[in-house]
Amino acid sequence: GADEDNNRTTFDLESSADVGLVAFGAEEEGKIVSLAITHTPPEDSDLVEVGVETIPSARKKGLASASLAALSRCLTEEGHTVEYRCQRYNRASRRTAQRVGFADCGRYYYYVCRKI
Numbered sequence: 001g002a003d004e005d006n007n008r009t010t011f012d013l014e015s016s017a018d019v020g021l022v023a024f025g026a027e028e029e030g031k032i033v034s035l036a037i038t039h040t041p042p043e044d045s046d047l048v049e050v051g052v053e054t055i056p057s058a059r060k061k062g063l064a065s066a067s068l069a070a071l072s073r074c075l076t077e078e079g080h081t082v083e084y085r086c087q088r089y090n091r092a093s094r095r096t097a098q099r100v101g102f103a104d105c106g107r108y109y110y111y112v113c114r115k116i
Helices: 013-018 063-077 091-100
Strands: 023-028 031-038 047-054 081-084
Touching: 023 063, 031 063, 047 063, 063 081, 063 091
Parallel strands: 047 081
Antiparallel strands: 023 031, 031 047
């Protein structure tokens, strides 16, 4: 749709809206360059995981923090607990979470099962 023409992130906004995901974004020159979005529809759980993506040319401008802060504020005002995960080596993502007020509450591990 028309929104997709103005979206420079990898998120499919139309499909995301169709399944009930919630997103807040930042624009430059009429194009969405940063987007914070829920991973699942908020009505499915009190705990909502969120993520954020900013295109490379729009990074280091505070857009990810602004998008993530707006989404997190909306969700917490509705009574949700908001969870943000990132890889421990992704310092920029960790700084974004810290700027918005997320607390580092632990580490987690991924396990992968592959056919041998």
